[in-house]
Amino acid sequence: MPTLWFALVAFMLIAYVVLDGFDLGAGAMHLFIARTDRERRTVLRSIGPVWDGNEVWLIAAGGTLYFAFPALYASSFSGFYLPLNIVLWLLMLRAVGIEFRLHLESPVWRGFFDGAFCLASGLLALFYGAALGNVIRGVPLRADGSFFEPLWTDFRVGTNNGILDWYTVLCGVLALVAVIVHGTCWVTYKTEGAVQQRARKLASVLLAPLFILSVVALIASISVRPHLIDNYRRHWFAGALIPAIAVASYLGLVLFSRRGRDLAAFFSSSAFMTTMLAGVAFALYPRVLPASTSDAFSLTIYNTASGQYSLQYGVYWWSAGMLVAIGYFAIVYWLFRGKLRADAGDHGY
Numbered sequence: 001m002p003t004l005w006f007a008l009v010a011f012m013l014i015a016y017v018v019l020d021g022f023d024l025g026a027g028a029m030h031l032f033i034a035r036t037d038r039e040r041r042t043v044l045r046s047i048g049p050v051w052d053g054n055e056v057w058l059i060a061a062g063g064t065l066y067f068a069f070p071a072l073y074a075s076s077f078s079g080f081y082l083p084l085n086i087v088l089w090l091l092m093l094r095a096v097g098i099e100f101r102l103h104l105e106s107p108v109w110r111g112f113f114d115g116a117f118c119l120a121s122g123l124l125a126l127f128y129g130a131a132l133g134n135v136i137r138g139v140p141l142r143a144d145g146s147f148f149e150p151l152w153t154d155f156r157v158g159t160n161n162g163i164l165d166w167y168t169v170l171c172g173v174l175a176l177v178a179v180i181v182h183g184t185c186w187v188t189y190k191t192e193g194a195v196q197q198r199a200r201k202l203a204s205v206l207l208a209p210l211f212i213l214s215v216v217a218l219i220a221s222i223s224v225r226p227h228l229i230d231n232y233r234r235h236w237f238a239g240a241l242i243p244a245i246a247v248a249s250y251l252g253l254v255l256f257s258r259r260g261r262d263l264a265a266f267f268s269s270s271a272f273m274t275t276m277l278a279g280v281a282f283a284l285y286p287r288v289l290p291a292s293t294s295d296a297f298s299l300t301i302y303n304t305a306s307g308q309y310s311l312q313y314g315v316y317w318w319s320a321g322m323l324v325a326i327g328y329f330a331i332v333y334w335l336f337r338g339k340l341r342a343d344a345g346d347h348g349y
Contacts, residue, residue: 001305012060012064019268022183026186027122031115052095072299089238130164135284137161140292142297159292189266210250241280246279
């Protein structure tokens with residue numbers, strides 16, 4: 001049962017990154033591809049019906065983590081207290097930015113909240129990437145499962161790490177570039193005209209850096225934590241399949257972007273991000289929070305899981321809730337499928 005719940009939590013986090021990733025990317029780059037107020041509203045309208053719903057996956061993943069692995073929840077939410085509060089404020093700033101911009105007919109007012117939305121979206125992507133880097137690299141866990149990390153120390157990877165060092169910053173930059181590319185794929189699919197062309201051009205510029213950063217981050221990850229390849233060696237089929245899908249999805253992203261097949265490019269980007277995150281989860285298993293102090297202190301699915309009875313019967317309630325959530329998302333995305341209507345340009349965001 002702990003393995004099943006590990007997979008379920010990983011699924012929910014991946015769903016959050018893929019779904020909220022494209023609207024984070026759209027927010028982070030919308031000031032660069034939209035030059036007028038109408039064009040900015042076009043970008044915002046492309047994510048308007050779904051952006052807040054996408055964030056539900058983050059809340060649901062946190063609740064599932066609390067239910068299935070309470071010791072991990074307690075340790076990580078106390079040890080990462082500072083960055084979690086930063087993320088909370090960025091989430092609020094992002095929501096305020098997108099919802100408040102039309103309250104006054106003022107270029108200064110709208111410019112301020114557009115900037116807030118752009119900045120919060122970009123910083124969220126950076127912090128999410130840095131958070132994943134912390135999990136991969138390991139945190140200074142004590143024997144009782146507690147830890148605390150300052151925001152930074154000397155930017156070197158060691159035993160008593162800070163939240164930010166060269167490796168976690170690298171992961172943050174990779175995450176930012178990945179979500180911007182993901183966001184451009186969504187915007188090119190949903191829009192037309194000048195905004196679409198600028199988004200497509202930005203994606204073409206960032207595709208090479210995305211590949212380079214991915215390769216560099218892979219090499220750095222193995223250097224920082226060599227045991228990440230252990231599961232790939234033990235289970236050679238999965239170890240070969242995951243990288244193959246990642247490479248194929250990246251090639252599909254490049255090919256479809258160049259040919260103007262926007263929906264196929266978006267699905268390729270989704271597959272690339274899914275495979276990369278699934279590869280991290282596969283590499284970490286059964287650890288859920290590695291220790292940089294001693295591997296004996298690492299938190300695993302076995303020493304952090306709830307009781308067997310809770311895990312067993314919790315699957316039924318989780319499944320019922322997921323059916324409702326997936327049904328809701330399927331309906332919303334179906335209703336708002338296709339290009340934005342030009343005649344709706346004066347409504348909404």
